[in-house]
Amino acid sequence: xxxxxxxxxxxxxxxxxxxxxxxxxxxxxxxxxxxxxxxxxxxxxxxxxxxxxxxxxxxxxxxxxxxxxxxxxxxxxxxxxxxxxxxxxxxxxxxxxxxxxxxxxxxxxxxxxxxxxxxxxxxxxxxxxxxxxxxxxxxxxxxxxxxxxxxxxxxxxxxxxxxxxxxxxxxxxxxxxxxxxxxxxxxxxxxxxxxxxxxxxxxxxxxxxxxxxxxxxxxxxxxxxxxxxxxxxxxxxxxxxxxxxxxxxxxxxxxxxxxxxxxxxxxxxxxxxxxxxxxxxxxxxxxxxxxxxxxxxxxxxxxxxxxxxxxxxxxxxxxxxxxxxxxxxxxxxxxxxxxxxxxxxxxxxxxxxxxxxxxxxxxxxxxxxxxxxxxxxxxxxxxxxxxxxxxxxxxxxxxxxxxxxxxxxxxxxxxxxxxxxxxxxxxxxxxxxxxxxxxxxxxxxxxxxxxxxxxxxxxxxxxxxxxxxxxxxxxxxx
Numbered sequence: 001x002x003x004x005x006x007x008x009x010x011x012x013x014x015x016x017x018x019x020x021x022x023x024x025x026x027x028x029x030x031x032x033x034x035x036x037x038x039x040x041x042x043x044x045x046x047x048x049x050x051x052x053x054x055x056x057x058x059x060x061x062x063x064x065x066x067x068x069x070x071x072x073x074x075x076x077x078x079x080x081x082x083x084x085x086x087x088x089x090x091x092x093x094x095x096x097x098x099x100x101x102x103x104x105x106x107x108x109x110x111x112x113x114x115x116x117x118x119x120x121x122x123x124x125x126x127x128x129x130x131x132x133x134x135x136x137x138x139x140x141x142x143x144x145x146x147x148x149x150x151x152x153x154x155x156x157x158x159x160x161x162x163x164x165x166x167x168x169x170x171x172x173x174x175x176x177x178x179x180x181x182x183x184x185x186x187x188x189x190x191x192x193x194x195x196x197x198x199x200x201x202x203x204x205x206x207x208x209x210x211x212x213x214x215x216x217x218x219x220x221x222x223x224x225x226x227x228x229x230x231x232x233x234x235x236x237x238x239x240x241x242x243x244x245x246x247x248x249x250x251x252x253x254x255x256x257x258x259x260x261x262x263x264x265x266x267x268x269x270x271x272x273x274x275x276x277x278x279x280x281x282x283x284x285x286x287x288x289x290x291x292x293x294x295x296x297x298x299x300x301x302x303x304x305x306x307x308x309x310x311x312x313x314x315x316x317x318x319x320x321x322x323x324x325x326x327x328x329x330x331x332x333x334x335x336x337x338x339x340x341x342x343x344x345x346x347x348x349x350x351x352x353x354x355x356x357x358x359x360x361x362x363x364x365x366x367x368x369x370x371x372x373x374x375x376x377x378x379x380x381x382x383x384x385x386x387x388x389x390x391x392x393x394x395x396x397x398x399x400x401x402x403x404x405x406x407x408x409x410x411x412x413x414x415x416x417x418x419x420x421x422x423x424x425x426x427x428x429x430x431x432x433x434x435x436x437x438x439x440x441x442x443x444x445x446x447x448x449x450x451x452x453x454x455x456x457x458x459x460x461x462x463x464x465x466x467x468x469x470x471x472x473x474x475x476x477x478x
Contacts, residue, residue: 004071004392004463004464004468004475005062005071006071006072006073006091006093006258006442006465006468007070007071007072008049008072008092008396008403009049009050009092009093009094010235013050013066013070013072014027014199016066017050017052017063017066017094018148019061020059020063020066021033021052021054021055021059022052022062022102023142024052024053024055024100024331025050025051025052025220026050026051026052026053026056027049027050027051027107028049028306031047031048031051033047034080034120035047035048035051035077035080035089035095035097036048036088036089037088038080038081038082038084038085038086038087038088039080039081039083039195039340039344040082040083040085040350040351040352040436040437042349042350042351042406042434043084043085043088043434043435044085044088044435045088045091045204046088046089046091046092047089047091047092047187048089048092048093048095049092049093049096050093050094050095051095051097052094052095052096052097052099053097053099053199054097054098054100054101054213054406055100055101056120056213057174057176057182057213057214057256060086060096060176060211060213061176061180061181061182061214062180063094063096064096064177064178064179064180064211064466065179065180065449066180066289067093067094067134067465068179068463068465072093072094072445072465072467073089073091073092073095073282073465073466073467073468074093074094074095074096074178074211074324074465074466074467075087075088075089075094075095075096075207075467076095076096076098076148076152076207076211076212076392076467077095077096077097077098077099077100078098078099078119078145078146078148078149078152078464079120079121079142079146079149081142081144081145081433082149082150082153082431082432082434082441083352083354083434084206084431084432084433084434084435084436085434085435085436085438085470086152086153086206086207086208086433086434086467086470086471087149087434087458088434088435089168090435090468090469091293091469091475092237092467093465095210097344098118098119098148098211098212099119099146099148101117101118101119101471102117102119102120102121102122102124102146103116103120103145103212104116104117104125104128105117105214107132107134107189111188112134112218112220112221113171113188113216113217113218113219113474114129114136114216114217114219115214115215115217116214116215116217116218117148117149117213117214117215118146118147118148118149118151118212118215118305119146119147119212120146120353121143121145121146121147121312122136122138122140122142122143122144122145122146122147122149122150123144124355125147125408126139126143129219131221132223133220133221133222134219134220134221134222134224135220135221135222135223136168136169136217136219137159137162137163137164137168137220137300138155138156138157138159138161138166139157139158139165140152140155140157140158140165140167140257141157141158141336141337141339141340142340142428146193147215147217148212148215148297149335150204150213150454151166151170151173151202151203151212151214151291152165152203152205152332152432153166153204153206153388153430153431153432154166154167154203154204154430154432155430156385156390156430157385157386158255158257158292158336158429158457159254159255160253160292160385160387160388160390160430161253161254161255161256161385161387161388162252162253162255163220163254164200165430166203167200167203167204168218169218170186170199170203170214170215170216170217170218171186171187171188171189171190171217171218172184172185172186172187172188172199172215172216173185173186173199173202173212173214173215173362174212174214174215175202175210175211175212175213175218175401176210176211176213176278176462177208177209177210177461178209178210178461178462178463178465178466181461182213183198183210185198185199185202186199186216188216190218190269191290197290199428200218200235204432205389206432206433206434206467206470206471207466207467207470208457208460208461208466208467208468208472208473209456209457209461209466210459210460210466211466215365217220223254223295223296224295224296224297225255225292225295225296225297225298225300226254226292226293226294226295226301227292227293227294227298227300227301227305227322227323227324227329228290228291228292228293228322228323228324228329228332228333229289229291229292229293229308229320229321229322229323230276230277230278230288230289230290230291230320230321230330230332231288231291231312231317231319231320231321232280232286232287232288232317232318232321232387233287233288233289233316233317234275234283234285234286234316234318234321234384235283235286235287236260236287236363236367236370237257237363237365237472238287238316238317239258239286239287239289240287240362240363240366240386241315241316241363242311242315242316242317243256243258243282243289243359243363243386244359244360245311245312245315246291246308246311246387247359249307249308249311251293251307251308251455252293252477253291253292253293253387254292254293254294255290255291255292255385255387256289256290256291256292256387257289257290257291257336257383257384257385257386257387258288258289258290258362258383258384258386259284259288259290259336259339259383260274260287260381260382260383261284261285261286261287261288261296262379262381263339263342263343263381263382263383264288264335265278265316266339266342266346266381267335267336267338267339267342268335269342270338270341270342270345270346271303271335271342273332274352275331275332275334275335275442276288276332277291277319277321277333278317280318281318283318284339285318285405287410288385289312289317289327290332290333290336292329292333292391293305293308299436305322308320308351311435315372320372327434336383336458339383340390341454343381343394343396346396346398347394347396347397347398348397348398349378349396349397349398349400349405350394350396351394351395351397351405351406351409351413352392352393352394352431353392353393353394353413353416353417353427353430353437354384354390354392354393354428354430354431355393355417355420355425355426355427355428355429356388356389356390356391356420356426356428356429356430357389357391357420357423357425358389358423358424358425359386359387359389359422360387361424361425362386362391363390364387364423365391365419365420365423366382366391366424368416368419369376369382369393369416369419370382372412372415372416372419373395373412376395376408376411376412377397377404377405377408378395378396378397378400378405378408378409379395379397380393380395380396380411381393381394381396382394385429388429389425389429390429390430391429395409395412397437413440414440417440418444420446427440427441427444427445432471433470433471433472434470434471435469435470436473438472438474441471441472442472442474449473451462451470451474453472453473454473456470457471457472457473
């Protein structure tokens with residue numbers, strides 16, 4: 001690995017970009033400052049020299065070819081909702097905004113797929129599919145992220161416990177490679193054994209191997225009914241210890257989320273209304289499970305809910321509250337979906353990790369994390385996808401100096417990442433590595449895995465122009 005030298009964008013290049021995308025090229029101070037960061041600015045900011053709104057695969061290809069020829073860094077950008085600094089132009093160069101390529105192109109009702117452009121928002125596809133009696137199953141918490149961004153990070157979300165992550169719903173894609181070449185990967189088929197799976201290399205590559213310009217996504221028939229349960233516990237340990245019992249008792253939750261008391265209170269302050277109970281018969285509630293089941297009919301779900309209630313009450317739940325109306329379900333899941341926004345609204349300094357551990361290790365792991373957190377000056381807030389072991393752990397402070405916060409957080413993160421690996425887990429379940437988590441990945445993955453990932457990057461991107469310095473390939477010389 002060696003240092004790479006990048007050139008600045010010249011006025012002549014700006015003119016050529018304008019010829020490719022008339023009226024879509026923005027430069028200098030005219031670029032909105034929001035493009036210099038994502039949702040986790042603790043990892044640093046970086047403004048592009050030029051911002052170009054993508055309009056077509058052909059336009060993106062022509063822009064990237066010019067950048068490749070002149071050794072200009074390129075950063076693809078979706079809605080900017082990432083949490084690892086992956087969509088930030090740390091090296092300057094050209095940022096290609098994909099959000100205007102936002103058309104749902106075609107439903108194939110016979111093959112249960114839909115073709116979309118990458119700038120379509122998750123929320124828009126979910127609602128449009130639902131009107132047609134269909135379900136796009138991936139359900140990340142940020143509903144206004146782009147589908148291209150979801151695929152680039154292999155976003156998971158709350159329904160992953162039953163339906164899988166975004167990767168499981170990508171049938172085909174069109175990609176502009178770092179050279180500007182266009183390649184179509186995958187097909188409208190449910191299985192393949194046709195050479196190396198290049199499409200799966202692109203999924204989760206965080207914009208470092210190419211720019212996705214079209215997607216074909218799998219759909220399901222929309223379940224006829226669903227019901228949600230709010231299950232309060234006196235403490236987090238009893239709450240998390242219940243999770244494996246759902247599967248041991250052949251219950252199949254569509255979503256199975258956990259949350260601690262403090263994060264619920266933050267969310268309710270943010271939303272301005274109380275949704276979750278704070279105490280029951282004089283017992284203060286310390287943690288909750290939020291569970292959804294779906295099925296063919298409301299009647300079919302009755303026995304499932306009865307069985308689930310019996311299991312959790314025997315395991316120490318204080319109560320089982322049923323959200324069986326659209327309003328109650330909307331309120332409960334609105335509270336869950338607003339956790340990050342609530343933390344951001346109340347916190348000046350913020351960092352996070354989204355480790356994933358085996359389900360039977362969640363309770364043990366979180367107890368360890370909370371114990372370690374007591375040694376530091378920041379607060380630790382946790383919530384996440386209990387059903388698949390993907391935990392969101394936030395470090396929060398309003399009164400520390402930033403340098404000291406970063407120092408303490410780094411020490412804390414090393415500790416809890418190593419512990420996650422020790423119990424059989426991995427660094428990230430859905431947010432990715434980006435810019436902020438590269439050092440942790442390098443040590444925890446080991447030299448052989450890193451060599452393989454670096455080699456893949458070199459094959460796709462010989463000049464290292466595509467979202468450089470992210471995921472697995474730091475720009476500094478070894």
